[in-house]
Amino acid sequence: MLHAEKGTAPQLNGQGLRIGIVQARWNEGITNALAEACHQELLNLGVSTDAIDHVLVPGALEVPVALQALAERGGYDALIALGCIIRGETYHFELVANESGAGVTRVGLDYRLPIANAIITTENLEQAIARQTEKGLDAARVVIEMAMLLRNLK
Secondary structure, three states: OOOOOOOOOOOOOOOOOOEEEEEEOOOHHHHHHHHHHHHHHHHHOOOOHHHEEEEEEOOHHHHHHHHHHHHHHOOOOEEEEEEEEEOOOOOHHHHHHHHHHHHHHHHHHHHOOOEEEEEEEEOOHHHHHHHHHHHHHHHHHHHHHHHHHHHHHO
16 A cells, blocks of 8 residues: 555664565566665665676566575575556456465565565556555565564574
């Protein structure tokens, strides 16, 4: 939800973290804006440029397998999934949204690796544009917070 009450997060410090980003190209104008906002926020929060790996895939359904490949490569403190699914006139929207979301969650649980799911799902392009920057920023903040949490829980 746009401008939702998110609670108060702890002080975030991404120094020393290694982050992988998987970006879907489908709806590329939106996903590029998501990626730009996310990348800049990671840098603002202390993640170094050389500690961010960014890969592109065709669409949201391909995001989970790329996340899985990064998780298997190892060395990441957290991953980020970026994509945009806009409702059309067929059931395809539900299929892509549900399956990509389930896949992202499965990779995170299978590898015990925080993954920010910023694959946005909207009714139309206007909603996607309204959310693209905020969701990119949120993704960066979420992975840093969760990476810090999991380090403290070990």
